[in-house]
Amino acid sequence: xxxxxxxxxxxxxxxxxxxxxxxxxxxxxxxxxxxxxxxxxxxxxxxxxxxxxxxxxxxxxxxxxxxxxxxxxxxxxxxxxxxxxxxxxxxxxxxxxxxxxxxxxxxxx
Amino acid sequence: xxxxxxxxxxxxxxxxxxxxxxxxxxxxxxxxxxxxxxxxxxxxxxxxxxxxxxxxxxxxxxxxxxxxxxxxxxxxxxxxxxxxxxxxxxxxxxxxxxxxxxxxxxxxx
DNA sequence: TTTTAATATTGCAATATTACGATATTAAAT
DNA sequence: ATTTAATATCGTAATATTGCAATATTAAAA
Numbered sequence: 001x002x003x004x005x006x007x008x009x010x011x012x013x014x015x016x017x018x019x020x021x022x023x024x025x026x027x028x029x030x031x032x033x034x035x036x037x038x039x040x041x042x043x044x045x046x047x048x049x050x051x052x053x054x055x056x057x058x059x060x061x062x063x064x065x066x067x068x069x070x071x072x073x074x075x076x077x078x079x080x081x082x083x084x085x086x087x088x089x090x091x092x093x094x095x096x097x098x099x100x101x102x103x104x105x106x107x108x109x
Numbered sequence: 110x111x112x113x114x115x116x117x118x119x120x121x122x123x124x125x126x127x128x129x130x131x132x133x134x135x136x137x138x139x140x141x142x143x144x145x146x147x148x149x150x151x152x153x154x155x156x157x158x159x160x161x162x163x164x165x166x167x168x169x170x171x172x173x174x175x176x177x178x179x180x181x182x183x184x185x186x187x188x189x190x191x192x193x194x195x196x197x198x199x200x201x202x203x204x205x206x207x208x209x210x211x212x213x214x215x216x217x218x
Numbered sequence: 219t220t221t222t223a224a225t226a227t228t229g230c231a232a233t234a235t236t237a238c239g240a241t242a243t244t245a246a247a248t
Numbered sequence: 249a250t251t252t253a254a255t256a257t258c259g260t261a262a263t264a265t266t267g268c269a270a271t272a273t274t275a276a277a278a
Contacts, residue, residue, distance in 0.1 A: 005135075009135035009138075021129075021133030024129035024132075025130070026122040028126070036211075037210075044253085044254055047254095053238050054256090061255095071218055084218075095208065101146075104146070113235090161268090162268050165266075185223095
């Protein structure tokens with residue numbers, strides 16, 4: 001039915017999946033990489049840098065803001081975006097906990 | 110228009126995003142966790158374990174197989190799924206490379 | 219060979235996502 | 249006060265995803 005059944009999963013599973021989901025779009029990866037590598041904070045540059053409309057970029061930024069991985073500060077007419085380091089580390093930890101699990105090697109494969 | 114513009118992004122950005130995307134669903138996280146923790150290989154157990162229809166589980170397994178993070182071996186009537194360790198480590202590496210980038214702290218935030 | 223069990227595939231219906239033009243909103247600059 | 253520039257929001261069209269019932273398919277068991 002197009003609706004994800006979050007209720008049947010644990011809070012942890014939903015949290016992990018929601019982080020993965022937001023990062024599961026190349027434009028949002030590109031935005032994050034640009035923010036990370038740029039010395040100065042960016043804002044409208046992204047529209048020129050990536051080939052997407054202003055409205056589209058704004059929407060992607062909103063989703064990244066929603067999970068808290070970036071934050072924006074109003075600077076006159078423009079908005080300066082940067083990584084929220086605390087949240088970045090939190091997300092990183094969630095992922096590494098997930099990946100550092102011990103995998104039981106099974107007999108079949 | 111509902112269609113992701115992969116052409117405007119780098120191969121790396123698309124690859125990272127596609128891994129994130131597949132893991133961006135709680136049912137697929139639950140499936141992976143179950144495969145990881147279970148001593149024996151699983152198959153139809155997932156249908157009982159998670160509260161989803163057999164067709165739905167089968168579809169999620171297919172997506173996990175598509176990125177190669179799990180593999181299935183036919184064992185008589187049933188299929189034994191397990192983590193493909195090689196791919197798992199590859200995906201882990203992609204993610205840690207992404208997260209271990211140096212973040213330039215900017216003046217605005 | 220028929221039945222049974224496990225899984226895959228097909229074909230929807232419902233909902234979500236992506237993208238963008240048009241239109242706010244906001245604050246500096248003139 | 250008006251204009252300009254940067255960003256956000258709204259509305260909408262196109263496409264994707266999720267989920268499931270129904271129906272294959274496949275292989276062991278009877």
